Amino acid sequence: MEEETRKLSAFFKPSSVAIVGATKKIDKAGHVIFKNFVENKMRGVFKGELYAVNPTEDSIMGVKCYPSVTKIPGKLDSVVVVVPANVVPEIMKEAAAKKVTDVVIISSGFGEVGNHELEQQIVDIAKQAGIRFLGPNCLGVYDSKTGVDMLFLPETKVLATGDEVIATPRPIPGNIAIVTQSGAFGAAALDYLAGREVGVSKFVSFGNKADVNEGEMLRYLLHDSETKVIMLYVEDIKDGQEFIRVAETVTTRKPVVAIKSGRTDAGARAASSHTGALAGSDQIYDAVFEQTGILRAQDMDEFFHMGKALSMQPPASGRSVGIITDAGGPGIMAADECVLKGLRVERFSERTMGRFEKLKADGKLPQFASNLNPVDITGSGTDEMFELSTRILFQDPEICGIVLLGLHHTPAVQEEYIDKVAELAEGFDKPIVACDIGETEMALHTRARFDKHSIPAYSSPEDAARAMSGLVRYGLYLKKKGCFEEYIRSFMQSKRKK
């Protein structure tokens, strides 16, 4: 890892951190952030030294308060700044004097509202001092492993009824890193992933990205052993050439899923008034993503669906997928979407057809089950039929990925086949995704059970197809780059370790 990249690690794992603007006032961001650190330290999750900086207090939550970072004894790794914008340059100078490595500027009121000069001041100070910083105008960092948590959004809210409810949750630890230009989108992503029980390794919101940008963050995450998949929300990309260079390196080792908003004129105008982003032509972004192997999602749902699939399943070695269903209509919908996404849903080989015919002859599949593609075990389908059919497709060398639609409504389908299919999947490096439709108990149970086995489950046939298309797109890119075998080897290794 290069020196400049190494420097960024103090954002995520500082041996000491000071919160400048820490306060006792409950509704202030400086209070929420400081409290996050205090609590995580008490729980033993955050292991670094913690300092409060506020000239008007002696101590906050039992932690001694310093009037300035320069008064803090010993070495200081990282500073989080939560003070009004006009005070930030002064804090930056003090951080420079203290020789800190990294600064996170949560404060807003810079370039995003036209104060470009103020923003330039902090850029200059940081550059001269060799300080790297995130922001300004950002949510900063959340690291599920080290207890670094700068999210100042209220974790709970109290409704008019007096009920306290979860408002901005933290997802469980996992292997997905979220890198986002929009703090609001970032918070929403955490809420989504927490509710869907998808795990997150690191969360970085860089707002105006006056210093550290998406390219550098990708390079850092390439070397982060906690992160297997990188999910990126951007409105514009700065330093395009450098970004391309970095992205091409990263995507051969870790999948990057991106959502780039501001695709239309109206969207670009909104982006420009939001962060001052000059979006540029959407075709150019398409080309950059294509060239660098970044998987661009068409919308928020696809973004999350592809990220989840890549975090759980290996990429596919080709476009040809097999669909298994107990529900004819949804099977057709999945086949349609696969084809629309550039996958192939073709008749099975003679050998595979023969194996299905054998099952029928043995009375193990209904006589009128379809063994074209989709395989339709029909409404008389059972857990055993799902298992037997899935095994055939895992063993068919012409099938590169499996979409399993296990609609639970039919009388004989229970949940045991899920465990059996997951066991089967262990023996293959071929991806599988699942779908069950419905929003009540058994549907939620079915999807959760698949997820628990690292078979990503979705609530519509099209979502499952799109998830599979992410696995196929990534596999084809790796093949083009000659890195497919290497990636699969390392993926399967880390899977076995788990």
Next chain:
Amino acid sequence: MEEETRKLSAFFKPSSVAIVGATKKIDKAGHVIFKNFVENKMRGVFKGELYAVNPTEDSIMGVKCYPSVTKIPGKLDSVVVVVPANVVPEIMKEAAAKKVTDVVIISSGFGEVGNHELEQQIVDIAKQAGIRFLGPNCLGVYDSKTGVDMLFLPETKVLATGDEVIATPRPIPGNIAIVTQSGAFGAAALDYLAGREVGVSKFVSFGNKADVNEGEMLRYLLHDSETKVIMLYVEDIKDGQEFIRVAETVTTRKPVVAIKSGRTDAGARAASSHTGALAGSDQIYDAVFEQTGILRAQDMDEFFHMGKALSMQPPASGRSVGIITDAGGPGIMAADECVLKGLRVERFSERTMGRFEKLKADGKLPQFASNLNPVDITGSGTDEMFELSTRILFQDPEICGIVLLGLHHTPAVQEEYIDKVAELAEGFDKPIVACDIGETEMALHTRARFDKHSIPAYSSPEDAARAMSGLVRYGLYLKKKGCFEEYIRSFMQSKRKK
């Protein structure tokens, strides 16, 4: 209503019904269906006469059993057939002798598995006797108001743990009718709508549709006072000319949202092996839907999102929409999707811009809130700001629809603005849709509260945009047909009655 259409009402509200194939055996469809009727009769929901037909039993669940429908005393409206396929023609003959109006043939084993001759036999008997029938190979009818419930799929299942969970729920009563060729998709739709608390008036699954088809069902539902929106799943359409004629009449009074699967070669092949549907060119279907004003959904999620929007909100009078957000990034995503769907997201008029400027001058909006379109009240947004901004857009005659992104994560946003916005909306015939992102408590609470006020809420900015596009597409169609004013008048009237 024509005589032939009137005849169909016995499917939904029979004054007497016989279940042929009723049995005591717990795992049989004939048992589940009969039990549904018995229970709904005991609850006082099903008010018709109920008969069991089974030559080997004297009584089932306390109801006297007849050896044949011909032995049932008095007039018989409707017969539900749940016996093996080869016995069905005989039952049909008895129904003819008994002069029943309608028959629902749940039994499978006909055209869908190649037994076209057997299917033709029952068609001939029915035609000669003037009987109308649903199916064969279908789930039949569920009517939330009359207690007719032919769903034989297990309402609950028992997991390996011994826990009993909801498996095929019934949605709450509401104004959406589901008409589906695929029983599996139908069951899945019920599960989805039940979980999302979207109400259903009638559910009709017609399987092989050897007699009653989608066109006739649309015509019937046109006159059904419980139904405001018709949602149609089809794999093929029979009798295209007649369908077009009917659909053109229906869509001027009630919106029809359709999903037509088998769009691709692979999908069409799957459809053909599923129900023998010969899909024909997808472009032709596109043209038919376009001509008849049927709103074709691109996937399952859009299907449900548009249906929900049209059941709650009036159509838009034009393409121009206003977006309000407290989250910059998601605001851009919504603007993008609106434009991609053919809507217009343009700078507001001078007058409207001025009103936003006035709010800023009065300190009622943050200084740096954007009053372009989207309006971005920023992360400092409050409930009051949402209310004030939404009011301005309701009052702007150039804005035809409002997309409100109320992300709850920001510190000051609570839930009170939802009630205020809903109150505001009452005074206008302009549609509004909402979005909050997240899958934990406050997000679920926010969306549910919008829904309760008949402002349809969605979990992604793009979903909200697509829902609005449904309202715009339908509004433009009504305008083209000269029926917009009339529809709005009747919509607002029924809204006030509620």
